[in-house]
Amino acid sequence: MGLLLDDDYAKLSDRGITYEEAEQQRFFIFTNHALPAEFYTVAQCDVLVIIPPNYNQAGNDMFWCAPSFARTDGLVIPQVMLPGGGDNRVWNGREFCRWSRHWNPPKPGVWRPGRDDIISIYRRVERALRNPDAQ
Numbered sequence: 001m002g003l004l005l006d007d008d009y010a011k012l013s014d015r016g017i018t019y020e021e022a023e024q025q026r027f028f029i030f031t032n033h034a035l036p037a038e039f040y041t042v043a044q045c046d047v048l049v050i051i052p053p054n055y056n057q058a059g060n061d062m063f064w065c066a067p068s069f070a071r072t073d074g075l076v077i078p079q080v081m082l083p084g085g086g087d088n089r090v091w092n093g094r095e096f097c098r099w100s101r102h103w104n105p106p107k108p109g110v111w112r113p114g115r116d117d118i119i120s121i122y123r124r125v126e127r128a129l130r131n132p133d134a135q
Helices: 006-015 118-130
Strands: 019-022 027-034 044-050 063-066 089-091 094-099
Touching (some): 006 118, 027 118, 044 094, 044 118
Antiparallel strands (some): 019 027, 027 044, 063 094
């Protein structure tokens, strides 16, 4: 059945974005997501988002990355849980570390019910990963 709308899957395919789903947990995982080399100690990661039951009237909140990684400059990434953190998620034997990033105002990117989609979520993740100091 899938977690998303048919349109979402078509948009992902058109953009060559790879993913996996775990429907029981409502996990949607962007796989092999490239990371900016100037910021991070790994070249790519998988990014897990939780798709709410009332998608697309409500968007996801936060995302989780595996493997765990750090900044190349040694600075701490704000609002990111380390391995073993209380709100990390485990899927397929891998721990995904939480990045606390929200859709709520006054931050840019407020979820627009019925208009936003999986590409909106993908862009928000991209923006957060390209701006490691953003909260």
